Amino acid sequence: MMKLYGFGPSRWLRVLWAIGELGIDCELVPVKIPAGEHLAPEFLRLNPAHKVPVLVDGDQVITESAAIVLYLAEKYPAKGLLPSDLAQRAQVYRWIFFTMTELDQPLWRIARHSFLYPEDKRSPADIALAREDFADMARVLEKHMIGREFVVGNSITAADCVVAYTVDWAKEFNLLGSLPQLRAYLDRMYARPNAPRRFAAASAGIEAPA
Secondary structure, three states: EEEEOOOOOOOOHHHHHHHHHHOOOEEEEEOOHHHOHHHHHHHHOOOOOOOOOEEEEOOOEHHHHHHHHHHHHHHHHHHHHOOOHHHHHEEEEEEEEHHHHHHHHHHHHHHHHHHHHOHHHEEEEEHHHHHHHHHHHHHHHHHOOOOOOOOOOOOOOOHHHHHHHHHHHHHHOOOOOHHHHHHHHHHHOOOOOOOOHHHHHHHHHOOOOO
């Protein structure tokens, strides 16, 4: 059985979404990051970058949440998370890469300068710039979603697993106020029976460092 290593409100929620939509079995292995388990030698052998998620499928060890989602979509093609049509598949790739480069990165920058970095390394100016960067690119996605239920095509794809988590993360930073299409999209996605816990719910279960 495949194993997925992850932690609370992290990017493993993207993978959990894909697993739920695919209806597949996967052993979930929590990694207690506040306790430093991501720095343990046995975990570093899986991912020297000491980050989650990590998927182990036989001899395959795959890191990076978007890569894992795409791997699973390709492993189970009959489930339809990755369209068979090349043009549609290209659009899935397009929006996943757009999300990872243009939306995920400013959110990560906000998180680092808000609470992850030591206080002496945090920069309110960096937070302000990251919020501007996110808003600028989020408007591109907002316009794209007009008249659409899903990011690509007429059914859920791997792109939605990546995008919806990212939009929910942005919601936690109060960045969706002027983006009604993305707010509505998020509500539709989390109304799905296979949706994972929302970012806020996953965050509520974090244990303090020992």
